[in-house]
Amino acid sequence: MSIEAPYATLDPDHVLDAVTACGLWPDGRLLALNSYENRVWQVGIEDATPVVAKFYRPHRWSDAAILEEHAFAQELAEADIPMVAPLVFGGRTLLHHDGFRYALTPRRGGRAPSLESPEQLEWLGRLIARIHSTGARQSFEHRGRIDRATLIEQPMQAVLASTLLPPSQHAAYRSAAERVNRAVTDRFEAVGPVRQLRLHGDCHPGNVLWTDAGPHFVDLDDARMGPAVQDLWMLASDEKAMNALLDGYQQMREFDFGELALVPALRAMRQLHYAGWIAARWHDPAFPAAFPFAAEPRWWEQHIADLHELADELM
The missing domain is CATH 1.10.510.10 (Transferase(Phosphotransferase) domain 1)
Structure with missing residues (x-):
């Protein structure tokens, strides 16, 4: 990857390979979600709920900072606060594949809140x-x-x-x-x-x-x-x-x-x-x-x- 085009090599095959590396079985369905700072994909999983794969922008956050983000999300979820927290694979939430850092979360749907209510x-x-x-x-x-x-x-x-x-x-x-x-x-x-x-x-x-x-x-x-x-x-x-x-x-x-x-x-x-x-x-x-x-x-x-x-x- 390069600083000028940090996601140039992040094609659908790389996304599917990264999810497969976690022991999941993608069914080939991919949906790019709205994100500019990072790259985020919804990935269909065989006989299971889809996951969301978030690939972190290189050089923005340190690994330690990303792990603090994950720990905070998990802390909130454990307190029964409805926060989508990263999934854990082999004891890790921050994953690495082919030079990219990424995390998987469950797909949670919903609609925008009514801010007039x-x-x-x-x-x-x-x-x-x-x-x-x-x-x-x-x-x-x-x-x-x-x-x-x-x-x-x-x-x-x-x-x-x-x-x-x-x-x-x-x-x-x-x-x-x-x-x-x-x-x-x-x-x-x-x-x-x-x-x-x-x-x-x-x-x-x-x-x-x-x-x-x-x-x-x-x-x-x-x-x-x-x-x-x-x-x-x-x-x-x-x-x-x-x-x-x-x-x-x-x-x-x-x-x-x-x-x-x-x-x-x-x-x-x-x-x-x-x-x-x-x-x-x-x-x-x-x-x-x-x-x-x-x-x-x-x-x-x-x-x-x-x-x-x-x-x-x-x-």
């Missing part, structure tokens, strides 16, 4: 509180945290080093990103110290699947240390939705309402990180195909304007 939001709030109660028991050692270095400074450097950003917009972008950085710093300092705990980290509607039995969570690929509100704000479209989430959350765990003041900062960090993520991954052929707008100067003009708006909101 107070009942579903309360249910999600209760489950997130339970995730946090488990997450507060210990700390990650290898997965980092929600901070400016990861979500502002590194993405900003990726954009400035990329050919996507037109040279004529370098100064404007730098100015806007630095304004966001200063505003985020000021907001975190104004709020003061908040408790850091192990989080889902990327708790958006696409990582929650709803069934007739209720919701379950998937994908701890962005699990990090951070404030509890990080796992709430992406599910709340407005104040009413946030209140419903917190009604459920507080039934299971106390919430520090001072953290709500961090939401505009976390939103700004995510938006700046999004552009940096695309820029850093542009060499992967999947990214130009999926995000062609990032090659257009007008998109960067709008992104710069959006960053100024986010900074203004934080002032």
Whole structure:
């Protein structure tokens, strides 16, 4: 594999061979699932429920960090929290095949939650509180945290080093990103110290699947240390939705309402990180195909304007 095309050799035969190496018998049915950072396939199994094979992007996480992700998922599942955890083969969850690192999980179906339903939001709030109660028991050692270095400074450097950003917009972008950085710093300092705990980290509607039995969570690929509100704000479209989430959350765990003041900062960090993520991954052929707008100067003009708006909101 190469850094420029990390998945060039990951064809269907390699996927089937990797699953077979675990002692399973694929029936030949393959379905590529929506994922850009990693590569994820649903694999049919003879006379059994399909599995999901997740092939980790090379050089992103260390083995130790991936194993922390797996251990957290298993810890949540053992606490009867509906989290899809990796399967164990020969005592191992992190598997290796032909240069790739991968893991298998059971296939769990579902539909998107209704984020306009107070009942579903309360249910999600209760489950997130339970995730946090488990997450507060210990700390990650290898997965980092929600901070400016990861979500502002590194993405900003990726954009400035990329050919996507037109040279004529370098100064404007730098100015806007630095304004966001200063505003985020000021907001975190104004709020003061908040408790850091192990989080889902990327708790958006696409990582929650709803069934007739209720919701379950998937994908701890962005699990990090951070404030509890990080796992709430992406599910709340407005104040009413946030209140419903917190009604459920507080039934299971106390919430520090001072953290709500961090939401505009976390939103700004995510938006700046999004552009940096695309820029850093542009060499992967999947990214130009999926995000062609990032090659257009007008998109960067709008992104710069959006960053100024986010900074203004934080002032």
